[in-house]
Amino acid sequence: MSPLVSITPDRFDLALALAYATPDNFTGRPVYRPEAGCWLHADAVGPLERAIALARPLGLRLRLRDAFRPAEAQWRLWAVRPDPEFLADPRTGSPHSRGVALDLDLLDAASGEALDLGTGFDAFTPLSHHGRTDLPIAAQRHRALLLGVMAAAGWSANPLEWWHYQLPHARRRYPVLADAVLGPAAMLPA
Secondary structure, rough: OOEEEEEEOOOOOOOOOOHHHHOOOOOOOOOOOOOHOEEEEEHHHHHHHHHHHHHHHHHHHEEEEEEEOOOHHHHHHHHHHHOOOOOOOOOOOOOOOOOEEEEEEEEEOOOEEEOOOOOOOOOOOHOOOOOOOOOOOHHHHHHHHHHHHHOOOOOEOOOOEEEEOOOOOOOHOOOOOOHHHOOOOOOOOO
C-alpha cells in the first residue's frame, strides 16, 4: 500500500498548477504525466489542511506547484541544472522524493489572481531567498504571509526558496520513494 495520498481541489480547498506536468518549467518539457496527479505522504495531509484553514480567513488560497517528486524525476531535474543551492542532489534525495515537501504560491481567494511574491516559482536567483528587503513591499508582505501560514501549520521553510516547504526532519524520518510507489511509471512521461 502506498504511503501517498492524492491531493485534489475537490478534496482540498486549493488550486493545482503542477509545473512539472507541463513544459512551463525550467527543463522546458514535462517531467510528469499530466494525468499523474498531485501526491503527498499521509503525514503531510494534516499540516496541509491546517495551512489551508489558516489561509482562508486571510482571503488567501494556496496553489500547489509541486509535491511528491519521484527519485527518477529528481534525477531528470538535476541533469538539466545540477545546482545544490536550488535542487537537492538526487544521491541524497529531496524531501519532495519522500512525499513530504511542496512548492506553492498564493492566490487571492476572491479573484483567483496570483499574488506578487517577488519572483516566479523556481526562479534560481538570490532574489528567491526569504527575507529579501530589495523586493516590492507587497511581495515582501505576501512572502511573510505565506511563511507565517506554513510555519503555523507545522511546515519548515527552505531559506533559499520562498515557495518550498517541507515537514521537519524530512530526510531523517522518511525514505526516498521511486516512481513505482504509484504503479509502473505513473508519474514520468513515456
